[in-house]
Amino acid sequence: GNSVTQMEGPVTLSEEAFLTINCTYTATGYPSLFWYVQYPGEGLQLLLKATKADDKGSNKGFEATYRKETTSFHLEKGSVQVSDSAVYFCALSDRDGTSYGKLTFGQGTILTVHP
């Protein structure tokens, strides 16, 4: 079956530091890949996505590149802000037409950014 593995957290950084959160996946086909973010007290929000190999998703200064050869989708940001403090989830969705968008999530990584 499908699975997603994220680096274990929590991650604590100072403002303006570089962020990397690792994500690797196992899937039978060619899934779509996502990063979701959950800010305190809110629901999950889609941060970025990539639907095929070598695609780069980007949003709010965050980037992630779909690497089929390493089955990875690492999240990066060059300079984090205090407002980026949240829980980040890597996820995938099959594109074989049978799962209708069902998401498989990683464990989540808590990010705390200090001023």
Add this chain to the structure above:
Amino acid sequence: EAGVTQFPSHSVIEKGQTVTLRCDPISGHDNLYWYRRVMGKEIKFLLHFVKESKQDESGMPNNRFLAERTGGTYSTLKVQPAELEDSGVYFCASSQAVGGQGPYEQYFGPGTRLTVT
């Protein structure tokens, strides 16, 4: 436009009691999903409705869980009787119409935190 809403935001019940969670999807979204996150672990899929029909309920843990979607609008998830291991955060998500290549973005609600004591 209102987002996905869930009620209650937090529920504390005793083992053996019954709890019903409600989800109101974004208006016009045919797809409705339930997920659950237990004790800081990964978020796991429970089931998927297309309109009022259950498309996939492969993630439902056992027959103590019953989900319905009345008239293809709001959905309820009933746990009866609740057990300690049912504690966690239950998320609902919705996405737009079936068809096409997809996957369509899923919009999540804030979740219901269920605590079974």
